[in-house]
Amino acid sequence: MYEIKFKQVLNPVTKMLVVQAPDIAKVCKAGQFVMIRVNETGERFPLTIADFDREKGTVTIVFQEVGKSTQLLGRLEVGDEILDFVGPLGKATHTDDIGTVVVIGGGCGSAIAYPVARAFKEAGNHLITINGARSMSLLLYREEMKKISDEAYETTDDGSCGVHGFVTTVLGDLIQQGRKIDLVFAVGPVPMMKFVAKTTEDKKIPTIVSLNSIMVDGTGMCGACRVTVGGQMKFACVDGPEFDGHEVDFDELMGRLNAYTKQEEKSEELYASESGGS
């Protein structure tokens, strides 16, 4: 059992939990993920590690409530326990000093982007961050991002904050200006990552994306997370979750992420009616 030590509601749909998991906290690295099962009847699902504290023995997760399982998780309070919390899984991000790095976080992805950005900064890179969301209230980690960035940009789809547009609007401008960019790291909704990769393709700027595929075990056993990368079948859980954005078949990935939409809706509806929608 893994106790929740701290909880913060980041915005109406996004929550942060700090979980007591000392063995994982001791060894995990930015870019890795954990598999979670909230309770005995729950399903297993992956969440990328947003932060960790080796001394306190805690691992931080940030998630959007998009279905029954994340809603169940979101209802847990400080002192409650998560039944299963497995990790650290997947390969860690390579955060070497390579020059100028643009780290892009979209929506809930900003929570994952933040520790990666920090690691790139600590490695000595010139750090540019682009933090995007649909609207100002959904922008996450605004101050944190600004604090570690050499240049920090914010974008909102509705123009309520920062640049009116998408993360690719800013990225495209930077490229247009002829800025030297050595690496782009993007994490967020699949369409966002797809267009980030498109934006950097012409100039062949190395682009890393972090995928959050459907997984059952998360240890290379089920193959549910398989994704086509450069024409080869890869498993996001053991070969990833980070891949070369120019090689990932994003359309296929989107289809696979929607595989269980009908069942997920049924499960969510039932949960809402059982719990009185509260």
Added chain:
Amino acid sequence: MADEKKPKRKRKPPTKKEPMPEQDPSVRRGNFEEVALGYAAEAAIREAEKCMQCRNPKCVAGCPVDVPIKEFIALVREGKFMEAAEKIKETNTLPAICGRVCPQETQCEAKCIYGIRNEAIAIGRLERFVADFAREKGEPLPELPEKIGKQVAVVGSGPAGLTCAGDLIKLGYDVTIFEAFHKPGGVLMYGIPEFRLPKDIVEAEVEFLEKLGVKIRYNYVVGKIRQVKELMEEDGFDAVFLGTGAGAPNFMRIPGMTLVDVFSANEFLTRVNLMKGYLFPEYDTPVKIGQKVAVIGGGNVAMDAARTSLRLGAEEVYIVYRRSREQMPARLEEVHHAEEEGVQFKLLINPTEVIGDEKGNVIGMKCIRMELGEKDASGRRRPVPIEGSEFVMDVDTVIVAIGNSPNPIVTESIPGLELSKWGTIVIDEETGMSSIPGIFAGGDIVTGAATVISAMGAGKTAAEGIHKYLSEKKD
């Protein structure tokens, strides 16, 4: 009397095994309850009485875990079922499981001398009967020797790991199993369906081991959360057994393998068995099933996936296999059960493409007919495609059950560990020891995908190897 002409002895007609009751096929294809129902005491005794109690029995030589078959059957004859179970457990940690899933027809029963003229003694069914009897009545714990004061780590709680752990605890070692999942049993839990091996039986066999003192740590992925080197150098383990299984599912190298309605048998069965997806939405893990399901492959896993598909409500379920019926690796009993339940066999057929619509849903599977040609390396006649015989099967779900490759997480995390070109661990067959002293391995991670009982045999060999290694090792 002496004068009387000896009447010519009439040979009795060959006997058959005492039949084991089963759920009716038309009923069972609609539920997940166990298919075979087990012997009643009377039937078990009748079957045991046929055993000839051979002076030089051959049956035990066919058993990878050396079950004292003759002795336990003798006890069944006397109605001493509890004692019979204890006798089996002297060498076999998991009798209720072996009695259900072992291919006895190619092992102990294949060697049975009584079986030369008759159907062999139903050793598997008897094993199952006594194990179930003992579990239900509450079996006593065996006496354990004094603790040796040495610790062994077992990685993976599948059949190899459980057997190794059971043998070592009985020798006096402290044993801790590290399991990646939240439940014990490995393939016994995630792979083999409830209707063939009820999960409460697996849990009961594991609980028995825990009562003997085996510790189990769940949610613990060795190679990620902790390295084998750390287990040995920092955590005080004197030896490590790797029984991590053959984890990574193989897919065919044909177009369409990443479509939404194409699943590995591992994924499909794990959702249903370990995560109890058949009880959705009571359990949260969903499982998708279409109306017309093609299962690619001819092994036991393919049969399990096909029979599970029926139970989830598929109307038509096909086994699509590129060789002929005789060459199917599945147990005869499984094929028979599948057929009884209505699974249709499409033999000498090989898929060439899974066809999807724009959303990634499967709308058909392109196949080609095959014929048998020359023998290949495995000694089986190689299937070769018949030119111009392509056709499209009308299916909406495809399950791929063509085997697994070794899971790389643990093996890649141990520098210097010798692996074969397939990624399996190379061991000394006698002792189970890998290229690194103190690290042992067995089961599918060594052999590639095989049977439960062969993994158990390997766990047993390694336990003996570990005992020998630690007894001889100077501290």
